[in-house]
Amino acid sequence: MWRAPTDEAALAARWGSAEPFPHLIIDDFVAADQLDALLAILEDEGVERYEGDIFRFEASAPEPTTDALTELRDGFAAVLAPTFARITGKPVTRVDMRAFAYRPGHYLLPHSDHREGLTRALAYAYYLPSPDPPRGGELELFACRVEHGEIVATDSARMIEPRANRLVLFDVSDISLHQVREVLGGLRISLAGWFYASEPQGEQVPLGYP
Amino acid sequence: MTTLGELFGAALIVPGAIDPARAAAVRERWMPQLSRYTRLDRASYESVDNPDEPALVALMLRAAERATGRKLACETTRLLHLAPGDYVLAHHDPLYEGNPVEVTIDLSPAAVEDAEIHYRRSGQVFFRVPCVPSMLAIVERGVTITCNHCYVSKLHERASVVRFIILLRDSA
Secondary structure (H helix, E strand, O other): OOOOOOOHHHHHHHHHHOOOOOEEEEOOOOOHHHHHHHHHHHOOOOOEEEEOOOEEEEEOOOOOOOHHHHHHHHHHHHHHHHHHHHHHOOOEEEEOOEEEEEOOOOEEEEEOOOOOOOOEEEEEEEEOOOOOOOEEOOEEEEEEEEEOOEEEEEEEEEEEOOOOOEEEEEEOOOOOOEEEOOEEEOOEEEEEEEEEEOOOOOOOOOOOOO | OOOHHHOOOOEEEEOOOOOHHHHHHHHHHHHHHOEEEOOOOOEEEEEEEOOOOHHHHHHHHHHHHHHHOOOEEEEEEEEEEEOOOOEEOHHHOOOOOOOOEEEEEEOOOOOEEEEEEEEEEOOEEEEEEEEOOOOEEEEEOOOOEEEEEOOOOOOOOOOOEEEEEEEEEEOO
């Protein structure tokens, strides 16, 4: 199902130079003849509505409830963690994966994924083909101005369309501020989660990092 | 009127607390003076700090004193405006020492679905204030109480949520 990108040096260069913080966008991520099989895996995975002060969406449980999604997640980690570790310089191994459905009125407000005590190192979102492609639902990245260790200003810096069969990978840090803009129509479906650091970060030099 | 003790011991809603024409007059006075807060990891809104509205504050103060049985005095006032796409997250809300009373009156021109205020105790929502014009909410703010103003959907293109918020403390 999953295939690792082969142009690691080019991707590492893009990762390192991306603004406002390191990220990659990889289109046509899954072979076209695999997409139906991928969607079939998700058909049996139930989603529930989640709501908090920063989010409203539907998602599968934190842990897959079907063997098929478990295998899909484990395969994602096995194939991609070594490659992404080389590209980003972050020694990641484990990954989690949930299915998300954003309908009209659903959103995820600006936040960074960094949490003390968790070893989230890289965040990812893979956008699935939708029977009703979404209007809105872009991934928006923000540039943060920091003074004395605190964010003092936030500015929109990059808008990433949730295009089908696109993978977005981005850095997790205190300033990796991002949001999923409100979906205004259609259905935005994705697989998303984090790669977790296996060792203290900063021990590897990113491949081709400028 | 129901007393606070009969509910959560801390929160109460009073519908129809202000005449719509009076609410419109307050909006007209202060809306031109709004300034925008843009640290988007915390909130997105417009506000006026310390708007001088003695008659409105007196109305809110009387309601709070009746509900709590406490003698109160106004410490701060604020006018808050949320447009489509705006929100105030819980971690933008200050924690207050003591046991002040927060009173909010809804001055919005029309109700806005889902644009609620959520009061939280230890992170869990215990009291929801819908966006309904002229509705008054009285909440005793203990040190563990925070609140957030929910995201206003862009699907409600003409939504305009206007709230006048005062903080009251026991008077000497």
